[in-house]
Amino acid sequence: MKKGKVFFHPIDGGGALTISWSSMPKGDATEALKGEGVGFFSDKDDLLCVIFDEVLEDQDHQLLEFKKYLIEITVRDGDVDYRVLRKEGNHKKALKGHPRSKKRAPSK
Secondary structure (H helix, E strand, O other): OOOOEEEEOOEOOEEEEEEEOOOOOOOOOEEOOEOOEEEEEOOOOOEEEEEEEEEEOOEEEEEEEOOOEEEEEEEEOOEEEEEEEEEEOOEEEEOOOOOEEEOOOOOO
16 A cells, blocks of 8 residues: 555644545545544445544544544644554554655644
8 A cells, every 4th residue: 555645724723634544536435434524435345435524633542443444643742643543353464665754844
C-alpha cells in the first residue's frame, strides 16, 4: 500500500480527518463496523480512503474497523499518525509503509 495523504483542517478544536490512498473515484461510502466514520473501497475490496467523523486537534486516538481493514489514528498537538492493518482470518497484519505521519503546518 502506498503512502496515504492526510487531510485534517480542524475548526474550533476538531473536525473530520480524511486519509486517501487513491485519486480514483471513490463510489459509495461504507459505514465502519466499529468507530465513527466511513471507508471507500475498490471493486476488489482494496482500501481507497477513510473519513473519521470528528477528531480532536489537541489529542485523540480512534479506530475504524471494516470487514478487511482496521485503521488507527493518533493525534497529538495537531500532528497525525496513522496505521493500517489488514485483517486475515483471526489475525491482523500491518501493511507496509506504516505508520505514517502528517505534521501540522507551522503557525504564521
